[in-house]
Amino acid sequence: MTQDFRIGVAGLGTVGAAVVGMIARRAEALAAATGRRIAVTAVSSRDRNRDRGLDLSGIAWFDDPTALARSAEVDCVVELIGGAEGPAKATVEAAIAAGKAVVTANKALLAHHGGALAQAAEARGVALAYEASAAGGIPVIKALREGLPGNEVSRVYGILNGTCNYILTRMEREGLTFEACLKDAQALGYAEADPTFDVEGFDTAHKLAILTSLAFGTAIDAEGVAVEGISGVQPLDLTMAEELGYRIKLLGVAQRAEGGIEQRVHPTMVPKSSAIAQVMGVTNAVTIDADAVGELTLIGPGAGGQATASAVVADIADLAAGILRPTLGRPAAALAPAARVEMARHEGGYYVRLTVHDRPGVAAGVATRMAERAISLESILQRRVEHAASEDPHGRSGRPVPLVLITYAATEGTIRAALEAIAADGLLAEAPQVIRIERE
Amino acid sequence: MTQDFRIGVAGLGTVGAAVVGMIARRAEALAAATGRRIAVTAVSSRDRNRDRGLDLSGIAWFDDPTALARSAEVDCVVELIGGAEGPAKATVEAAIAAGKAVVTANKALLAHHGGALAQAAEARGVALAYEASAAGGIPVIKALREGLPGNEVSRVYGILNGTCNYILTRMEREGLTFEACLKDAQALGYAEADPTFDVEGFDTAHKLAILTSLAFGTAIDAEGVAVEGISGVQPLDLTMAEELGYRIKLLGVAQRAEGGIEQRVHPTMVPKSSAIAQVMGVTNAVTIDADAVGELTLIGPGAGGQATASAVVADIADLAAGILRPTLGRPAAALAPAARVEMARHEGGYYVRLTVHDRPGVAAGVATRMAERAISLESILQRRVEHAASEDPHGRSGRPVPLVLITYAATEGTIRAALEAIAADGLLAEAPQVIRIERE
Known part of the structure; x- marks a missing residue:
């Protein structure tokens, strides 16, 4: 068996404490799976005195997580501080610069700086792993990557x-x-x-x-x-x-x-x-x-200390086994540039709930504005309002009533334009509710 | 970029043909993900003349898959022949002996010889991967391992x-x-x-x-x-x-x-x-x-050429990236011996459908035999049989009718013993149907 894989955990909240406990509890299985003993050798947190129910004896304490990230006693830095900027980012950057493997659960950091961090990690030849950053305990990063x-x-x-x-x-x-x-x-x-x-x-x-x-x-x-x-x-x-x-x-x-x-x-x-x-x-x-x-x-x-720790420890085990993959599935330099598509061009079915004045011709007026933009309706649902019948022999009260439309596939732009026309016609008592439909 | 990762595919049925096509179609993405160009350089199948809709020009053909497995032109052998014995086993064994990485979709081979093959692969320092062997296109082997x-x-x-x-x-x-x-x-x-x-x-x-x-x-x-x-x-x-x-x-x-x-x-x-x-x-x-x-x-x-090929190609990509893990998640020598538990000791809920003679006291007789063995019943369902009422003023025909019991947790052994007693009492017109219940 080779040398221990020494873990520094920065951030000892619910997830951090769960990670420390899990690594100790699963020591034998982790060693069997990775060929190395995995041990937490350093931790960092803001509050040294809080009781976390953990035995931290023999584990180095750092008040400054970036100092933990640079420590010669750590092979892999686990960033559980959180936040896209500040100490979390500084810790991950310091760890990469110091040539350490990095595990993070920090989706904000990844979402905003993932590209730059991936590039830095690849340039330094270290792994940056983040299974816990999306969908908690579900190994979806691994499945996709x-x-x-x-x-x-x-x-x-x-x-x-x-x-x-x-x-x-x-x-x-x-x-x-x-x-x-x-x-x-x-x-x-x-x-x-x-x-x-x-x-x-x-x-x-x-x-x-x-x-x-x-x-x-x-x-x-x-x-x-x-x-x-x-x-x-x-x-x-x-x-x-x-x-x-x-x-x-x-x-x-x-x-x-x-x-x-x-x-x-x-x-x-x-x-x-x-x-x-x-x-x-x-x-x-x-x-x-x-x-x-x-x-x-x-x-x-999707969350919870144990489930998130499960994802963090899976990353740690991969890195302990010496696995080094491009952070985002392919080298950062080989990623295609993001090509945005405007929401106005999104095409799909729509649920539109209008609040209309309960008057003759309203449904026809709405349907006409939809038809003008070639929006086909799968269904129209007009809700009976209990108090209406007594006020008008035709059951129309003039009061606001809901009118729900389900459309076949249409672009968001045409839906929005039709709703503007309907509003301009004075048919709406309230702003419309629009919910997109996603089919299998 | 390092040298090509050269694949030999043994078995060109639906899955084999899909693997060859997928590697060609996804060449760019696979190279980006693994850092190596992946190329099929050899194939083997029984029938050389069948049209598989594949361009096999420039690919070496082997009539004998074990010869393919030993070929110096192959880095990774993909076994898609099938069967626990015979050419599939010989091919995988030959590949391991020749120091090649091996990918197989062969669940029968793994189920019967997985331990020995894992040991051989580890002794030789080569990878043996088998994502496609269970649940087809679902990456469940990766998730568990x-x-x-x-x-x-x-x-x-x-x-x-x-x-x-x-x-x-x-x-x-x-x-x-x-x-x-x-x-x-x-x-x-x-x-x-x-x-x-x-x-x-x-x-x-x-x-x-x-x-x-x-x-x-x-x-x-x-x-x-x-x-x-x-x-x-x-x-x-x-x-x-x-x-x-x-x-x-x-x-x-x-x-x-x-x-x-x-x-x-x-x-x-x-x-x-x-x-x-x-x-x-x-x-x-x-x-x-x-x-x-x-x-x-x-x-x-769970099946299908493309879905199974998806799992095979995922394995190939891992091996192309140089990933070498113990076949069964930990070294074969470190696996615990299998410890069987007899089905008689299985504890769970049971659905028991009896076919009883439609006579007074039958349900009571059945329930008594269950109670004697401390089996608690969650529900009893007696199905009305349409023709019964006309034959007897009490609605009992003496004919076979279904009587369904749902039990709370009980051991299989006590359930079987109760059913034997019920049969010995002469209450059954047919052998009982027993279906286990699995709760979340």
């Missing part, structure tokens, strides 16, 4: 944020509002005090940007992701989805399209029968459409 | 045979008999002329034995798998399953139990809400229960 090299991928999509899926699941099952479910999610620790990053889709966008690069061999382009969160989803949308045979999920979708790769994050109607529609609560799922395998779906835990 | 080293696995189970799942799906959806569906599957090319190997569960058992070794770090023990196929499943069982909230799938299950690892293949009742119950047709799925990730499910194509 190593499992499908014979395939041309046409689409990757998934539920990449457990907080959002938990909220949507409860809204659907219990008919609650977004606000009520968010509050519960916060109480249960599934959502942060400031939930913006999760519920407005930015976390999903970071993860998606990483998956896109691996799936399509393109440079990471987090700024190119069109992002829309779930705070605008109404209980009525979930009721309508149910009635029409769909569920609503916050999906990240990367898809080959004319002229480039679409990257988008938004609430999405998925057919109830699809594998992804079955995924409930904080669970994550990723589906990969590729020419040889057809459809591949991976379902598992 | 490399994706979860921080986890202790407690159970692996899956739908590993597309033919059986296709037959059960059609039986369920259309109320057809096993025989009718098998005939259709044969007509569609999903089942062989002699379907025994698939429908009696042996194919699943081979794949399971491989997954068991990877999941638990034990020696492969194909002979230790308890095997029962789907030919005895009746349309009535599927109706009853539906009524009770289950679906019937042929599962391979490997599970840590007292004193060892249970390995079993049998028709199984799975809750309709489980991920695995959603898997229809020829699709495969594997669920891994492990301490850190909890539950991980992978769903994808």
Whole structure:
């Protein structure tokens, strides 16, 4: 057996503590799998005195994570500090410069600086691994980077944020509002005090940007992701989805399209029968459409200390075994430039929920504006409003009522133009709700 | 860029032809991912004159695959001949002896000789890769071998045979008999002329034995798998399953139990809400229960030329990148001996469908025999038989009627003993049907 593989863990939060514990607990199995004893020899954290339930005796303590990254007693630096800039970035950069192997769970860092870091790591001849950065405990980075090299991928999509899926699941099952479910999610620790990053889709966008690069061999382009969160989803949308045979999920979708790769994050109607529609609560799922395998779906835990540590330790084991692959599946210099496709050119089905004045001719007016732009309607659903009948012999109250349209494939641009015309016609009592449909 | 990685493909059936085509089609991407140009330089097959739609010009032809395996023009031998013995085994052995990397899709070979071959490969310092040997295009070998080293696995189970799942799906959806569906599957090319190997569960058992070794770090023990196929499943069982909230799938299950690892293949009742119950047709799925990730499910194509080639090419790319891992996740010498657990000691829920004489006291007699062995019943379902009422004022005909029991967890041994007692009491008109229940 060769020398120990010495791990320095920077960041001792839930995940960091789980990693330290897991490496000790699985020492024998890890040594058998990698041919080396793996040992944590250094840690770094802001608070030295917090009780983490870990035996840190014999492990060097660094107040400065970049000093840990440069330590001669460390072969592999595990960055679990978080954040796209600041100490996390400085630690990873210092580790690469010092010729250490690096493992990180930091999706923000990867999404914003992955290309530059990959290039630096390759120039220095060290590995930069990041299985935990997307979809938590699901080994999807490995599947995309190593499992499908014979395939041309046409689409990757998934539920990449457990907080959002938990909220949507409860809204659907219990008919609650977004606000009520968010509050519960916060109480249960599934959502942060400031939930913006999760519920407005930015976390999903970071993860998606990483998956896109691996799936399509393109440079990471987090700024190119069109992002829309779930705070605008109404209980009525979930009721309508149910009635029409769909569920609503916050999906990240990367898809080959004319002229480039679409990257988008938004609430999405998925057919109830699809594998992804079955995924409930904080669970994550990723589906990969590729020419040889057809459809591949991976379902598992998207967060949590143990599940994330599982991904981190898998990376550590690969590096202990001496495996050195190009960070993003191919050398950074060989990545194709990201080619954005404007959302206006996105083509797909749409769920459009209008709030119209309950007057004669409104549905006809709406349908006409759609038809003018060659948008075909798969279904129209007008909801009866209970109080209406008593006020007018024709059952029309003039009051705002929902009118739901499901379109066949149309471009986002034509949908938006039709809705503007409908608004200009004075038919709408409220701004329209638009939710994209993703089919299998 | 280093030297070409030269591939010799032994066996040019559907999969072999797909591999040759895929390597050519994905040449650029494979070179970018692995740092080497991958090229097929030699092939071997029985029939030189068959048109496979491939351009084989410039590729050496070998009538004898073992000669291909020894050729100095080949760095990596891809064995796609099939069969546990004969030319497939001779080819892999010759390749290892000649110091070549080996890729195989041959589950029978691995199941029966995987331990010896792994030892030979490790002694010679060459890689033996076999992603395509289980669950076709799903990268489950990689997930188990490399994706979860921080986890202790407690159970692996899956739908590993597309033919059986296709037959059960059609039986369920259309109320057809096993025989009718098998005939259709044969007509569609999903089942062989002699379907025994698939429908009696042996194919699943081979794949399971491989997954068991990877999941638990034990020696492969194909002979230790308890095997029962789907030919005895009746349309009535599927109706009853539906009524009770289950679906019937042929599962391979490997599970840590007292004193060892249970390995079993049998028709199984799975809750309709489980991920695995959603898997229809020829699709495969594997669920891994492990301490850190909890539950991980992978769903994808289990067979087909392109999907299988996808797995083979993923292995080739790993080997081209110079990756050398112990074949079974840890050195063959470090595998724990297989520790079988007798099926009689298996504990779980059971579906028991009895065909009883429709007489007073029969249900009570059955329930008593169960109670004597401390078997608790979750539900009892007695099916009304249409013609019965007219013959007896109490609605009892004396004719054979189905009586279905769902038990809480009990050992297989006590269930079998209770059924023997019930049979000895003369209560049964036919042999009982017993289907195990697998819960999430």
